[in-house]
Amino acid sequence: MDAQRGGRPVESDVYGGRFELLLEGLRRPVFFCQDDLYEEKVKASIGKRKDVGVVVTSPLDLLGKNIEIPKHFKPEVKSAFPGTRDFVDLIKEIPDEKKHDRYKPGPEDLAYLVYTSGTTGPSKGGMIRHRYVVHNATVFEKACRLDRNDVILGIAPLFHITGIVAHVAIAFHMGIPFVLFGRFDVDEVLRLIEKHNVSFTVAAITVYIALLNHPDPESFDLSRFKKVYSGGAPISSSTVDRFRKTFGQTIYNVYGLTESTSPATITPLGMEGPVDQESGALSVGLVASGHAAWIVDVDDPEKEIKMGQAGELVLQGPGIIDGYWERSKEIANAIKDNWFFTSDVAKIDEQGWCYIVDRKKDLINASGFKAWPREVEDVLYRHPGVNEAAVIGVTDAYRGETVKAFVYLTKDHRGEITPDDLITFCKKQMAAYKYPRIVEIIEEVPKTITGKFLRRKLRELKDSVTLGLT
Numbered sequence: 001m002d003a004q005r006g007g008r009p010v011e012s013d014v015y016g017g018r019f020e021l022l023l024e025g026l027r028r029p030v031f032f033c034q035d036d037l038y039e040e041k042v043k044a045s046i047g048k049r050k051d052v053g054v055v056v057t058s059p060l061d062l063l064g065k066n067i068e069i070p071k072h073f074k075p076e077v078k079s080a081f082p083g084t085r086d087f088v089d090l091i092k093e094i095p096d097e098k099k100h101d102r103y104k105p106g107p108e109d110l111a112y113l114v115y116t117s118g119t120t121g122p123s124k125g126g127m128i129r130h131r132y133v134v135h136n137a138t139v140f141e142k143a144c145r146l147d148r149n150d151v152i153l154g155i156a157p158l159f160h161i162t163g164i165v166a167h168v169a170i171a172f173h174m175g176i177p178f179v180l181f182g183r184f185d186v187d188e189v190l191r192l193i194e195k196h197n198v199s200f201t202v203a204a205i206t207v208y209i210a211l212l213n214h215p216d217p218e219s220f221d222l223s224r225f226k227k228v229y230s231g232g233a234p235i236s237s238s239t240v241d242r243f244r245k246t247f248g249q250t251i252y253n254v255y256g257l258t259e260s261t262s263p264a265t266i267t268p269l270g271m272e273g274p275v276d277q278e279s280g281a282l283s284v285g286l287v288a289s290g291h292a293a294w295i296v297d298v299d300d301p302e303k304e305i306k307m308g309q310a311g312e313l314v315l316q317g318p319g320i321i322d323g324y325w326e327r328s329k330e331i332a333n334a335i336k337d338n339w340f341f342t343s344d345v346a347k348i349d350e351q352g353w354c355y356i357v358d359r360k361k362d363l364i365n366a367s368g369f370k371a372w373p374r375e376v377e378d379v380l381y382r383h384p385g386v387n388e389a390a391v392i393g394v395t396d397a398y399r400g401e402t403v404k405a406f407v408y409l410t411k412d413h414r415g416e417i418t419p420d421d422l423i424t425f426c427k428k429q430m431a432a433y434k435y436p437r438i439v440e441i442i443e444e445v446p447k448t449i450t451g452k453f454l455r456r457k458l459r460e461l462k463d464s465v466t467l468g469l470t
Contacts, residue, residue, distance in 0.1 A: 291317030
């Protein structure tokens with residue numbers, strides 16, 4: 001943490017829930033946590049360290065009287081633990097003359113340290129400034145045609161860049177209702193959408209798949225739930241079609257990263273995002289207002305890429321971060337001449353539609369041919385028995401690498417579909433070097449809390465294989 005200026009800390013270090021606070025001029029590490037998580041999560045991690053303080057909070061502090069306790073929230077009364085401090089009590093201890101000495105941040109001041117998902121490596125703290133958040137909240141407002149009659153469903157975690165910008169920032173920026181709930185529960189989500197006339201949200205595609213898998217989704221009135229956006233993970237066009245047939249609504253695609261402060265491309269409400277014929281990828285939209293995008297060669301950033309060809313997506317604009325917290329080397333590798341190199345492989349067509357083909361780091365080199373996991377996954381999703389599919393490259397003595405798929409089957413098809421069935425299905429629709437030679441049927445694809453597939457976890461499982469056809 002920087003030294004104090006004018007009696008207040010300028011920037012705070014945040015890592016995995018740890019805050020560096022200046023309390024009466026004393027620097028000490030402090031954990032902030034919800035009270036019902038203390039014993040399960042925090043107590044064990046701290047151990048017997050006496051130099052770490054703990055401040056506990058409770059949603060009950062803000063619910064008021066005669067308010068329905070959210071489903072799954074326990075305990076129903078505030079908990080007190082020896083050696084911890086209550087956040088509300090700490091606030092009460094602040095002298096009255098200091099309570100009105102509020103800091104008013106400027107556009108360039110640090111608003112958040114938002115940690116990347118860590119799907120391919122260690123998380124890094126993106127330094128998000130206030131102007132980034134304001135600009136991209138406005139991008140959502142205009143592109144999604146939000147107005148004062150809209151109601152937001154806060155389904156993305158509020159520590160994630162999507163929750164910060166697409167939920168919290170929009171709600172405060174526009175002064176519109178924002179519906180929160182506890183742990184994700186399909187029945188509860190559908191009930192809240194109906195009860196509060198929810199009209200807008202941004203969620204990972206896994207959320208919409210869960211809604212589709214509800215035994216009786218048509219029994220809920222979702223008639224106002226029309227501004228439905230998905231980001232954070234690839235969407236198959238077949239899933240969008242299923243959602244439209246079931247709920248009568250379209251899922252609009254949006255693409256962004258922690259490093260772009262959420263939206264970098266977005267599908268305007270009412271416009272139909274096209275599907276790339278070569279890769280099968282559904283477009284993630286048009287480049288967001290104020291931003292610029294470029295496609296460069298995956299292996300040589302100086303090499304020209306023609307319109308419509310796949311390459312690494314680079315971005316520039318008012319939402320692009322200028323650093324990772326205490327990771328100057330990493331940001332120097334990612335941002336060059338004010339352009340952010342995303343490591344995502346993409347295409348941009350002549351109409352300006354952007355398609356994310358895959359992650360640069362996930363490229364599979366099979367016998368010298370490039371195979372992108374995303375393309376294989378999109379084919380697998382066309383099979384009616386596939387609920388989730390994630391593809392990685394595994395070592396192969398003959399090909400160097402070969403394609404392996406992890407598949408989570410739908411409830412109705414478990415025990416009926418074999419790995420060989422899925423391999424044959426893909427083989428009929430793909431080039432010989434692309435279709436999966438190995439398929440493993442698993443209980444669930446490992447994901448981050450925000451719904452992204454954890455391919456690094458799948459790579460740890462790669463030695464546990466179910467061999468299929470060759």
